[in-house]
Amino acid sequence: xxxxxxxxxxxxxxxxxxxxxxxxxxxxxxxxxxxxxxxxxxxxxxxxxxxxxxxxxxxxxxxxxxxxxxxxxxxxxxxxxxxxxxxxxxxxxxxxxxxxxxxxxxxxxxxxxxxxxxxxxxxxxxxxxxxxxxxxxxxxxxxxxxxxxxxxxxxxxxxxxxxxxxxxxxxxxxxxx
Amino acid sequence: xxxxxxxxxxxxxxxxxxxxxxxxxxxxxxxxxxxxxxxxxxxxxxxxxxxxxxxxxxxxxxxxxxxxxxxxxxxxxxxxxxxxxxxxxxxxxxxxxxxxxxxxxxxxxxxxxxxxxxxxxxxxxxxxxxxxxxxxxxxxxxxxxxxxxxxxxxxxxxxxxxxxxxxxxxxxxxxxxxxxxxxxxxxxxxxxxxxxxxxxxxxxxxxxxxxxxxxxxxxxxxxxxxxxxxxxxxxxxxxxxxxxxxxxxxxxxxxxxxxxxxxxxxxxxxxxxxxxxxxxxxxxxxxxxxxxxxxxxxxxxxxxxxxx
Numbered sequence: 001x002x003x004x005x006x007x008x009x010x011x012x013x014x015x016x017x018x019x020x021x022x023x024x025x026x027x028x029x030x031x032x033x034x035x036x037x038x039x040x041x042x043x044x045x046x047x048x049x050x051x052x053x054x055x056x057x058x059x060x061x062x063x064x065x066x067x068x069x070x071x072x073x074x075x076x077x078x079x080x081x082x083x084x085x086x087x088x089x090x091x092x093x094x095x096x097x098x099x100x101x102x103x104x105x106x107x108x109x110x111x112x113x114x115x116x117x118x119x120x121x122x123x124x125x126x127x128x129x130x131x132x133x134x135x136x137x138x139x140x141x142x143x144x145x146x147x148x149x150x151x152x153x154x155x156x157x158x159x160x161x162x163x164x165x166x167x168x169x170x171x172x173x174x175x176x177x
Numbered sequence: 178x179x180x181x182x183x184x185x186x187x188x189x190x191x192x193x194x195x196x197x198x199x200x201x202x203x204x205x206x207x208x209x210x211x212x213x214x215x216x217x218x219x220x221x222x223x224x225x226x227x228x229x230x231x232x233x234x235x236x237x238x239x240x241x242x243x244x245x246x247x248x249x250x251x252x253x254x255x256x257x258x259x260x261x262x263x264x265x266x267x268x269x270x271x272x273x274x275x276x277x278x279x280x281x282x283x284x285x286x287x288x289x290x291x292x293x294x295x296x297x298x299x300x301x302x303x304x305x306x307x308x309x310x311x312x313x314x315x316x317x318x319x320x321x322x323x324x325x326x327x328x329x330x331x332x333x334x335x336x337x338x339x340x341x342x343x344x345x346x347x348x349x350x351x352x353x354x355x356x357x358x359x360x361x362x363x364x365x366x367x368x369x370x371x372x373x374x375x376x377x378x379x380x381x382x383x384x385x386x387x388x389x390x391x392x393x394x395x396x397x398x399x400x401x402x403x404x405x406x407x408x409x410x411x412x413x414x415x416x417x418x419x420x421x422x423x424x425x426x427x428x429x430x431x432x433x434x435x436x437x438x439x440x441x442x443x444x445x446x447x448x449x450x451x452x453x454x455x456x457x458x459x460x461x462x463x464x465x466x467x468x469x470x471x472x473x474x475x476x477x478x479x480x481x482x483x484x485x
Contacts (some may be wrong), residue, residue, distance in 0.1 A: 015189050052226050056471045058232035067316045072485035090430040101289045156438040161481045
């Protein structure tokens, strides 16, 4: 009888050992799986950010030719990388329509020549005596990419209409994922 | 008495077998899921990448531009169009061959500022991408035409300017002469050719394809009709009309804005906006074109204060 009890206890111990072993193995695989997933998804975030950056980089070189920005034939002949400042000022007023249209978080045009010492953000009231056109007024936390463009507008002097073009930078911001 | 020892399995063994089988099942299930997720990620990434690579095709002059795209594996680019919302959305879905099977795709990669014209899906490893600006009457967008290197388009009896443009593009699957008679070749006839897959009536401004008629205005829309399915063509056209409507309002506001310095322009832009809002199909293009021609003429005559 005593021998039987001892045998049963030994068997129970073995079952317990086996159960713990199997649980440990399962836990090990689960942990490895979680680790793999974490590594994978952090890579995914990096890829998403890289794609955003690539989009912004390729967009900034061509954005000035997009119909919402481009001068077209409005200033004499057809110009490449020319932004129509009058059109952009009007566009700024209806920018809510264009949220997510270009897939970037903000677009900004900064006049660089002739230089104005302080930063004056353009609005309908102070235009054209300003040097920064922000398409969205909120301060973005994204990364900027820029390209040089000519910024043209219609001006008048003593009743004569003429075209005035200045050197500017078009900046595109994208948010890191 | 029979000896039943051979049939006896101890509880420890039974437990180990069941749990072992469960672990194996979990491992196989997990791996399969991971592979599928990886394929989906790859499809989504490729779709986004293709969309991004279309950015440099934005043109500034009235000329076409062509480029090619080679992918490492056999790929299907599904072209889906959604005309809901402010500008509608261009949707790309990618399916790639893996272990000789096409990956299942349900990841939509969307862009609001792109207009892609192609068959419902384009298949191959190498794709030709050709873009052309669409002006109506101002520049609206660059239309992008995607074709596979596995298909050749043969333009028969095309008008001289179309032939010149195709020759200048040097896109290998667009031919104007020496067209082989194979299944790979799609015959695009401008005259009364025989054995035509696509018929273009350049004077009446329509393209006949798969027993459907697609109307066009300008060469950019003509190419769009040639390279795409009717459903995609009509949907993308509706999206383009939405953008024309918004641009018409933008120019209307601009004309008001520059009038402060004495720059006056009196164009029928609100009527154009109304017409684009009521646009239903390519058959309406002709009626819009009358307004377009009038606006275009008036804008060109206004030398000092052109709006575009």
